[in-house]
Amino acid sequence: MEAPPIRIVLVDDHALCRNGLTDLIAHRSPMRVVASTGDPDHALALLREHRPDLVILDLRMPATDGLSLLRRFRAEGIDTPAVILTMSDAEADLAAALRAGVRGYLLKDMDPEEVLGAIARAARGELAVAPAMTLKLAQMLQSPATGAPATDKAGLIASLTERERQILEHVSRGESNKAIARALDISHDTVKLHVRHILAKLNLSSRVEAAVFAVEHRAAGDAAGRSETR
Missing domain, CATH: 3.40.50.2300 (Response regulator)
Incomplete structure (x- = not known):
């Protein structure tokens, strides 16, 4: 139909x-x-x-x-x-x-x-x-992160399950719930539930904020990695 x-x-x-x-x-x-x-x-x-x-x-x-x-x-x-x-x-x-x-x-x-x-x-x-x-x-997104310090962001990310971290990565790319469900071979309702849990654990109100959070966390991790190799 x-x-x-x-x-x-x-x-x-x-x-x-x-x-x-x-x-x-x-x-x-x-x-x-x-x-x-x-x-x-x-x-x-x-x-x-x-x-x-x-x-x-x-x-x-x-x-x-x-x-x-x-x-x-x-x-x-x-x-x-x-x-x-x-x-x-x-x-x-x-x-x-x-x-x-x-x-x-x-x-x-x-x-x-x-x-x-x-x-x-x-x-x-x-x-x-x-x-x-x-x-x-x-x-x-590449500018210095605001809000929670990088250490706090790392702690919040660590509170996510492996599946939630996978879904957050897809969210950070701007993908819809349906696209994420197809990519991970899980149901659309399961993705919606995981997204709700992610927002609650990260104390965020929207998937756009979650995407920005994920990009900032990734950027902070990259910067830390570069400083450790110097």
Whole structure:
């Protein structure tokens, strides 16, 4: 049986952008926009009414910003995965969005097919970042780690089982639960359970944070290894 289409709610204060993206999705993908609005207050009601698979948020809106709106959704118990679609290519905005737990950070000047592909990946549970932002993401991950010291990170990693460490490595590559299940020959539900355990043990709130944690831990380990050989 054919899978149901990915259902999207779009929040952007520019009607031209809302209408253009709605038409693009409708005519060039199996996905569909079930509702859209330029009013952040209305967005909450739309998410409750439609329960979409994904919400796409503009980063800058007159009444609020997309990340503040996302935090409001979470405070209201709405856990719909979110993608930021913006004109901002600032590293600080990308970092703030990833810390907020978004599934994607896309730019409005991307090629339409790239936008559609990225939205579909985000809906499948993968991390989708605009190609123009990937270098900034890499630089951000390679910068000195913040938060827990490397020794604390090592201790937290050590608390994971071997299977959980395997799954964390796959998560750090941006793979979806289904892709991880195929790679490890285990069920999708088993992967979901392991991811929940990983987040609890590492005291993290999203798989994006887990991916950043894993990359930082790996980078810290590489740096320690280099210093020991000198």
